Amino acid sequence: MSNSPIKIGLALGGGGARGLAHVGVLRVLAREGIEIHAITGASFGSIIGAMYACEPDVGSLLSRLHEALDSELFKKARRNFVRHEFEEERHLGIISSFKKFLKRQIFYSVALRMRQLVSLEEFTSIIDTLVPEALVENTKIPFACVATDISHGAEIVLADGDLRQAVYGSSAIPGVFPPINYRGRYLVDGGWSNRVPISPARQLGADLVIAVDISETFEEEPVENLNNGLELVIRANAVTGRLLSETQLTDADVIVRPDVGHLHWAAFDQAELCIRQGSAAMEAALPQLRDALSASTNPKSGGLLRRLVGKPKGNPAP
DSSP states (O other), X not given: OTTOSSOEEEEEOOOGGGGGHHHHHHHHHHHTTXXXXXXXXXXXXXXXXXXXXHSOOHHHHHHHHHHXXXXXXXXXXXXXXXXXXXXXXXXXXHHHHHHHHHHHHHHHHHHHHOSOSXXXXXXXXXXXXXXXXXXGXXXXXXXXXXXXXXXXXXXXEEOXXXXXXXXXXHHOXXXXXXXXXXXXXXXXXXXXXXXXXXXXXXXXXXXXXXXXXXXXOOOOOOGGGOOSHHHHHHHHHHHHHHHHHXXXXXXXXXXXXXXXXXSOXXXXXXXXXXXXXXXXXXXXXXXXXXXXXXXXXXXXXXSOOOEEOSXXXXXXXX
């Protein structure tokens, strides 16, 4: 497939630690000799995408990731109490439930009093250990990432300029990392406007786009579990994000959904699991990808096939 005249784009979605599944996807594509002609990313997808676009070598990428995850700088920046609060079961008995209640209230209290949980210096230093100093337009594989203008609410596609600055803006999770002032705009996590940047991949010249969706599993939430106004707002935002994501994903040719949606965005200790799930999902996608490539070169097929790949938990995308 490496000699295919079709230009293949890879759109890597956001999802924090779940984004490590992108490494598994890249590993299978490289093993199969499937050439990627354009990469786009949102949030953690922008970090993995930028790393691979600069140096298309999965082994090197893995080595740098492991080194960063094991560093004292990264460990200092982690906020394990967020992950632990997420992973506790809802029905744990009165003592455990009370502990969970206290954790939740402490987190809300901190989040309401502080602009971010990780300083600008910590945030940028972590990304600098992963992403090389370069210009976006000079990467070996054409690359772009998306960010969200927190002032105007616009999706910003960053396809030129300082690569690290672009990734800072795309990865700045609101409330956890500070907004990034870049070219006069205050940028936050690109996943808030485009969870899996498919359209930007086409803008880079991709004829066929593989979208890797690592969104949190969307499950039914009984109203009685939403105990206050803030939790209702958070739930409403999750519903909005899901609907936006489903609409955007209809533009993909192949959708790969690694089984990582049950993991919290801060579960970096699950790196190996995420990578394995990414590989498994891309393995399952190979027949559909071959069909899509075949359809795209066959004028009688009516164009590219839209394929849904993987076995997502929760509600499937249309």
